[in-house]
Amino acid sequence: MARYTDSSCKLCRRENLRLYLKGDRCYGDKCGFERKSYAPGQHGQRRGGKLSDYRIQLREKQKVKRIYGLLEKQFRGYYYRAEKQKGITGTNLLILLESRLDNVVYRMGFAASRKQARQLVRHNHFLVNNKKVNIPSYQVRPGDEIGAKDKSKKVAQVVEAMETVVRRGMPDWIDVDKEKVKGTLKALPNREDLTMPIQEQLIIELYSK
Secondary structure, three states: OOOOOOOHHHHHHHHOOOOOOOHHHHHOOOOHHHHOOOOOOOOHHHOOOOOOHHHHHHHHHHHHHHHHOOOHHHHHHHHHHHHHOOOOHHHHHHHHHHOEHHHHHHHOOOOOOHHHHHHHHHOOOEEEOOEEOOOOOOEOOOOOEEEEOOHHHHOHHHHHHHHHHHHOOOOOOEEEEOOOOEEEEOOOOOHHHOOOOOOHHHHHHHHOO
16 A cells, blocks of 8 residues: 655645654654754645635645545545534544544553654554454544553663653543553543644635546
8 A cells, every 4th residue: 555655744744734644753843843844846836826715725634634644545434434424523523533443542641743653553462351452543532442462562662752741642532651651541532622723614614626
């Protein structure tokens, strides 16, 4: 399956927003977005002008895809699932993305980035309700317990991530026991709990055309 392999900092620069794709490095002086806060490419510094409605909607969709590390087919699948659920489609979409196992592992502070969390999950480092789950897209439900395997609690990436999680904070809808390297999803997040600057209605408008 195709996967983006170029510099993650270029994605932040393209969206003109710090997406925190490289973990703790994004909070320091080495952040590529801070050093070059213009779009990548030969004409990046000259880009500008009025954007069409379609382009604004497209950029919003691309931004959310990049935040959660998804490709188009997978992201569109989440949109269709959100559309079939009761409630507001845009909010449903964000909650589905937030309840992915890789995202929950990241939110709990067991990984420095969603990309790293996805890798750790695939490599069988985490259990869900004491059962092995190595599917990053696994949907975590309220009450589910996520914990690192005994051997995985000393993995360098996990230890370092837990030491630096204080920089980004931890949401109220999860409960974490740092000593045991495990946590529980207390409830699905509400829209107001998600603080990233996302305008999900623009994505719904794009897919509704």
